[in-house]
Amino acid sequence: MSEILKTEDLVFSYNNGSPVKRAAINKVSFTLKKGETLGIIGHTGSGKSTLVQTLNGLIKPESGTVFLDGEDLWKNPKQVYQKRFRVGLVFQYPEYQLFEETVYKDIAFGPKNMGLSEEEIDFRIKKYISLLGLNLNYLEKSPFDLSGGEKRRVALAGILAMEPEVLVLDEPTAGLDPVGRENLFKAIELYKKERSAAVIIVSHSMEDLARLSDKLLVMNLGEAKMFGTVEEVFARYEELSKMGLDVPVVTKILLELKALGLNVNTKAFTPAQAIKNIELLLKEGDINA
Amino acid sequence: MLSSFTLGQYYNTTSVIHRLDPRFKLLQLIFIIAFIFVCKNFFALFLMCALVLIAMLLSKVPFRMYLRNLKVILPIVVFTAILNMLYVNQGEVVLFSWWIITVTLDGVLKAAFMVIRILLLILISAVLTYTTTPTELTDAIESLLKPLKFLGLGELVHTLAMMMTISLRFIPTLTDETDKIISAQKARGADLESGNILSKIKALLPILIPLLFSAIRRADDLADAMDCRCYSGGKGRTRMKKLVPGAKDYITTTILIVVFAAVIVVGKVF
Amino acid sequence: MQNIIEINNLTFQYDGDSPNSSAAVEGINLQIEKGSFTVILGHNGSGKSTLAKLLNGLLLPTEGSVSVDGLLTTDEKNIFEIRRKLGMVFQNPDNQIVCTVVEEDVAFGPENLGLEPSEIRKRVDSALETVDMTEYRFAAPDRLSGGQKQRVALAGILAMEPECIVLDEPTAMLDPKGRKEVIETITRLNKEKGITVILITHFMEEAENADRVIVMDSGKITADGSLFDVFSNTGLIVNAGLALPQSVELLSVLKQKGFNVKPGYISPKAAAKEIYRALKGGTL
Incomplete structure (x- = not known):
């Protein structure tokens, strides 16, 4: 499938022009195809949040280019505003940006700014509140009366209702409990499938990224240190560990088993894969390396 | 961006000024500001300039930090200067005249006087805010009240x-x-x-x-x-840091009194 | 061992007009031993945060009673003594720091207790040392990382010399590094200083150092026991809306497949050793 998003050597620094200038991102390049999920890994302060804000034009890079569907995002600076509907950005703790009297009006905010017709807005609101697993009588409630997990889903619906081709989520599950997390991921997967959208997820959970992503981008001190498939990136666990980053827990367990002298294949990033590798070990008979 | 805006611009270092009792510092500032306005002529103002300059030097805060403060109020300074130059039309020495605009030597001097006053005001206030944490200031106000x-x-x-x-x-x-x-x-x-x-x-x-x-x-x-954390208002509450004035506080106060006296005298004599 | 907390038949109901009009906490009986490390697990809305606020009288029981070191929370004259003995750290690191300088914030509690300035100074220095934040004592709290802020909040509680610290989801808003800092610090406080710790969380991984694990669901206690007891009952954990740590998940599946493993090991190293033991034992 075709490339929907591509960045080339993005550079942006804070306090530009002052002696305390600090590069937030430095020469970051990656590509993303329709229907793909990209996971972004990195410490707090590694430039992840700056990077995602360059993707919808909230931050203008000092140099380098963001290509959306082959076109330079900043080709016509007056129209960057329009691009925000095509690259939907969900910030961390998005429930804190809810402001309308009703859930309905809040979800309508983005679509209204797009200039869609009333009928189209109504259709999308109902569609996406359902996709997020909330029933239609939520629409007339005040968003401030909902539980934390429900608020988060309403906020996400507000972005999905703009039907972005690229959905970018900055730590979408921070502060949610396991049930809330699963609900959110389910909705993201559904949306991705239905619109064959590209998804970018910034997360600290290697376990979540291992199971959701096709590709991973590793950020460290503002630089893209690795970009590749989940398997390619997690295979470089030693480098990751030097940056203070982890691999999924099951991968760590297999690496420990290997260190204990077992001849186990350590290429496993989800529990199911790991179990397969452990079982395989027994079938082959000779478990020692 | 909003986040570049900092309130309370404490500059962390150790200097005599940093270590002064914040209550003394606050009162001293109020008097210095008052005397900047009391200055009648350039001689008196020069004394105040020297005083502010010494305070800045003693604070060990780099001069570029002070300059940054001045940059912010530059438009106000320029505006005051122009207003004063145009407004004061007396004096024989006309430096510049065009259409209805006349700039006299008196006007320029008056403008310079006002500009120096504003600069001194900003600088001496900056000395206080660079050397005193907002918390110290709050404590000082609480104590003074x-x-x-x-x-x-x-x-x-x-x-x-x-x-x-x-x-x-x-x-x-x-x-x-x-x-x-x-x-x-x-x-x-x-x-x-x-x-x-x-x-x-x-x-x-x-x-x-x-x-x-x-x-x-x-x-x-x-x-x-x-x-x-057992907060129940001010009653029964003690403080970790007690404000105790020391020799520094009394000495600086004495020096200030001398300078203030000099300002008054210079204002009268010249 | 003596109990620091005694909870008898505790029920708490929020006002009828609030969205959670069903009982947030219902019929809880619980004793917490002095010096123990207890983890309370539960999903959001399981009643675990309400329980925390009932422990030091921020909320008062609708029915039943809570006492801390023999002092009832319903008796108003006990309230300051209870809050001194039982300190509390909350989820949002930004919203519990009062002062603009780290060391002054740590002093806030002892100042409220009306202690002598020299005593406050001593406690503040020692509390900052304990949480390893001495080098930041003059820093502005808003310049610190989430993990550092939570350690400052902990120091502020420590300076009141409590016997028990309750932490209500202290790591929910932190990154992995901050999470590690906070968990290591509270584990150290428990092991080295003998302070009773009650850690409320939905991250099961954080139960690793606990003597006792309690699971809450719909305002009730649904499991209470050692880490091994609780974690081997996977059905119960899933029903309580929690997620097993991946290591435990892996071990449970292996057990179902007939491997002779106990699914209570959280750290990758321990889990790997357990698998290794089972494989080498050849009990299949």
């Missing part, structure tokens, strides 16, 4: 001081938050720049409402946290 206790206003003074402390503590947090909310609403296509005043005010609601809710939520949390 202590006599009000005898009027039965002790709890009120404490409450005001506590409110100041909490405001100082949360202003950076809330400016950060405002930045985030602005970005988040922009990502939903909020248009904050164009339109007339009415639509601009309306466009602010998606920012102000979440900010208000956030402030209320934080206040709730903070109230719980303060309760958990």
